[in-house]
Amino acid sequence: MMDLKEKLVSSFLAFENNVDFEHPIHDIRAEALKNFEAKGFPTKKEEAWKYTSLNALQKKDFSIFPKQESILEYKNVKKYFLHEMDTYKIVFIDGVYSSYLSETTHDGVDICLMSSALTKPMYKQIIEVYFNKVASKDESLTTLNTAFSREGAYIYIPKNKVPKKPIEIVHFSTGNEAALMLQPRNLIIAEENTELQVIERHQSLTENEVFTNSVTEIFAAKNAIVDYYKVQNDSKTSSLIDNTYISQKSDSVVSVHTFSFGGKLTRNNLNFYQNGEHIDSILKGVTIIGEKQHVDHHTLVHHIEPNCESHQDYKGIFGEKATGVFNGKIIVDKIAQKTNAFQKNNNILMSDKATINSKPQLEIFADDVKCSHGCTIGQLDEEALFYLQSRGIPKKEARALLMYAFANNVLASVKIPELKTRINKLIANKLGVRLGFDL
Amino acid sequence: MLKIKNLHASVEDKEILRGINLEIKAGEVHAIMGPNGSGKSTLAAIIAGKEEFEITKGAVLLEGEDLEDLAPEERAHKGIFLSFQYPVEIPGVSVTNFIKTAINETRKGRGQEDMPANKMLKLLREKGELLEIDRKFLSRSLNEGFSGGEKKRMEIFQMAMLEPKLAILDETDSGLDIDALRIVANGVNKLRNKDNAIIVITHYQRLLEYIVPDFVHVLHNGKIVKSGGKELALELEEKGYDWLKQETVS
Numbered sequence: 101m102m103d104l105k106e107k108l109v110s111s112f113l114a115f116e117n118n119v120d121f122e123h124p125i126h127d128i129r130a131e132a133l134k135n136f137e138a139k140g141f142p143t144k145k146e147e148a149w150k151y152t153s154l155n156a157l158q159k160k161d162f163s164i165f166p167k168q169e170s171i172l173e174y175k176n177v178k179k180y181f182l183h184e185m186d187t188y189k190i191v192f193i194d195g196v197y198s199s200y201l202s203e204t205t206h207d208g209v210d211i212c213l214m215s216s217a218l219t220k221p222m223y224k225q226i227i228e229v230y231f232n233k234v235a236s237k238d239e240s241l242t243t244l245n246t247a248f249s250r251e252g253a254y255i256y257i258p259k260n261k262v263p264k265k266p267i268e269i270v271h272f273s274t275g276n277e278a279a280l281m282l283q284p285r286n287l288i289i290a291e292e293n294t295e296l297q298v299i300e301r302h303q304s305l306t307e308n309e310v311f312t313n314s315v316t317e318i319f320a321a322k323n324a325i326v327d328y329y330k331v332q333n334d335s336k337t338s339s340l341i342d343n344t345y346i347s348q349k350s351d352s353v354v355s356v357h358t359f360s361f362g363g364k365l366t367r368n369n370l371n372f373y374q375n376g377e378h379i380d381s382i383l384k385g386v387t388i389i390g391e392k393q394h395v396d397h398h399t400l401v402h403h404i405e406p407n408c409e410s411h412q413d414y415k416g417i418f419g420e421k422a423t424g425v426f427n428g429k430i431i432v433d434k435i436a437q438k439t440n441a442f443q444k445n446n447n448i449l450m451s452d453k454a455t456i457n458s459k460p461q462l463e464i465f466a467d468d469v470k471c472s473h474g475c476t477i478g479q480l481d482e483e484a485l486f487y488l489q490s491r492g493i494p495k496k497e498a499r500a501l502l503m504y505a506f507a508n509n510v511l512a513s514v515k516i517p518e519l520k521t522r523i524n525k526l527i528a529n530k531l532g533v534r535l536g537f538d539l
Numbered sequence: 540m541l542k543i544k545n546l547h548a549s550v551e552d553k554e555i556l557r558g559i560n561l562e563i564k565a566g567e568v569h570a571i572m573g574p575n576g577s578g579k580s581t582l583a584a585i586i587a588g589k590e591e592f593e594i595t596k597g598a599v600l601l602e603g604e605d606l607e608d609l610a611p612e613e614r615a616h617k618g619i620f621l622s623f624q625y626p627v628e629i630p631g632v633s634v635t636n637f638i639k640t641a642i643n644e645t646r647k648g649r650g651q652e653d654m655p656a657n658k659m660l661k662l663l664r665e666k667g668e669l670l671e672i673d674r675k676f677l678s679r680s681l682n683e684g685f686s687g688g689e690k691k692r693m694e695i696f697q698m699a700m701l702e703p704k705l706a707i708l709d710e711t712d713s714g715l716d717i718d719a720l721r722i723v724a725n726g727v728n729k730l731r732n733k734d735n736a737i738i739v740i741t742h743y744q745r746l747l748e749y750i751v752p753d754f755v756h757v758l759h760n761g762k763i764v765k766s767g768g769k770e771l772a773l774e775l776e777e778k779g780y781d782w783l784k785q786e787t788v789s
């Protein structure tokens with residue numbers, strides 16, 4: 101059997117036959133493939149991949165192009181949508197767009213498909229300006245995605261427009277293939293004075309293996325406000341590598357909340373580039389995992405211009421044999437004076453066999469900045485447990501309540517109340533107890 | 540109601556209580572006084588069931604039942620309440636939700652149904668008024684950013700909501716200004732009745748001017764070295780603890 105790299109490289113020819121060869125982005129794809137071919141999958145020898153191994157994944161025989169289309173009934177997958185409220189939906193089943201489950205729009209804003217944006221002439225100009233402009237051109241997994249970029253979500257919000265409702269991007273895998281590899285590519289552009297909210301979710305519906313290597317590029321122009329929520333609560337046989345690249349212009353505010361509760365292996369590469377002044381970048385995460393699950397957060401905030409802020413707050417609860425990684429890199433360029441950069445990573449280990457590797461990485465070249473970072477790794481506070489128990493709350497519920505409280509302040513900044521309630525319930529569920537009150 | 544018999548206890552092999560005997564009947568208020576390090580807070584924590592303390596000899600009985608093998612929450616279900624010297628902050632859980640959880644878990648532990656929501660609300664309002672608690676506090680995270688006095692008031696509020704048989708107030712007066720002390724003491728006095736009992740642990744006599752005890756015990760070096768009526772507290776205030784220490788040495 102070929103290993104995954106060989107299989108991917110050799111299938112590029114077949115892929116090319118199915119896309120527009122003449123389109124300028126095809127040169128970008130070909131270039132990206134070359135880079136991936138030269139570099140291959142990252143290994144544990146690389147500092148950035150020291151604690152996350154992709155070896156097992158490369159030995160699986162993944163289908164790269166699903167052979168048949170699948171259909172899902174809305175009622176069977178309703179629970180994976182934020183159905184308590186009205187949303188736009190861009191839905192994929194085994195990597196193929198499902199118009200039946202989706203609700204897109206071109207009414208003043210474009211909330212639609214990457215495949216349309218990449219092929220229709222009316223989008224050509226915007227694609228040329230933005231596509232692959234902030235995504236890395238040498239990180240191997242990103243270039244792998246770029247090489248095969250064809251489908252995903254395309255969101256374009258013109259100046260002064262605000263979409264009527266939040267947008268959900270949902271990827272289902274049905275288990276039609278014994279093992280399936282998906283490479284969605286999303287492009288999100290928020291022009292001046294716009295505001296949008298996006299919720300992204302990957303959901304496998306069976307125990308068949310799924311490996312997703314996703315790339316999302318987000319451009320926030322002057323005064324734009326973008327809130328992006330990643331709900332990672334997939335099955336125990338799913339692996340996700342999420343590469344998100346964000347370019348911000350002056351006075352924009354972009355927040356990314358990452359809720360990692362499921363999956364076998366999850367790696368989040370979240371990269372912020374501040375190309376302007378008075379920018380705020382907000383990175384928040386709650387990770388609650390157990391068994392042998394693995395979640396790795398690698399964040400980068402690059403302060404390129406003066407007078408900007410960044411706020412990172414990641415909380416992790418690790419049970420059983422779960423492993424976690426937090427690596428938070430902050431770069432402050434020499435001219436980026438008056439930068440305020442804050443980073444917090446707090447972890448609770450619930451078992452002797454769970455591990456977390458937490459590492460701040462600060463590269464500060466300016467002299468008039470405020471940067472702080474702090475990481476803690478601990479167990480639940482025994483005095484707090486005793487306090488709760490002395491009020492009649494049994495130990496198990498007391499632990500849950502304390503963990504809930506621990507994770508809670510990350511939820512305070514979630515702007516969609518329905519989503520906040522959902523996440524609250526997911527946390528309670530994940531902790532396996534009833535909290536004695538409505539969330 | 541509570542019987543403590545020749546209680547010896549230690550933490551990490553260090554003996555802290557060295558033979559305590561005490562009997563508390565329903566309707567009584569007992570004050571336990573003593574210098575720092577005499578074992579007052581340890582005694583409170585042992586009655587409430589803190590696990591790090593080991594009972595090496597003797598027993599604590601609640602209505603005839605030995606408490607040793609009961610978890611703190613099981614003791615709470617049987618009606619023991621400990622007001623903490625340093626109440627814990629629980630960010631993200633509101634006062635109301637915390638108290639609801641405590642009440643309903645206690646009811647569950649007693650084999651009862653959840654308290655109906657309207658009854659809970661009524662109770663929250665009544666007891667909140669008793670302790671002059673601003674309604675805005677109820678939706679704030681428990682103890683987060685509260686002043687020392689507000690935290691203590693919250694403790695007595697929880698006591699009022701949970702209606703324990705035996706309440707132990709561990710240094711409830713510390714960190715309270717005179718107005719807060721009066722409110723807290725007034726609350727405690729209104730909760731006193733013939734069926735419950737209260738243990739007031741304090742370093743100073745001040746609180747006992749407001750919560751008047753039936754008995755005063757002086758703890759020193761892990762033992763009760765003197766017991767008496769409420770006038771003993773005044774005597775201690777006047778003379779300090781040194782005369783007792785000397786008395787026990789001689």
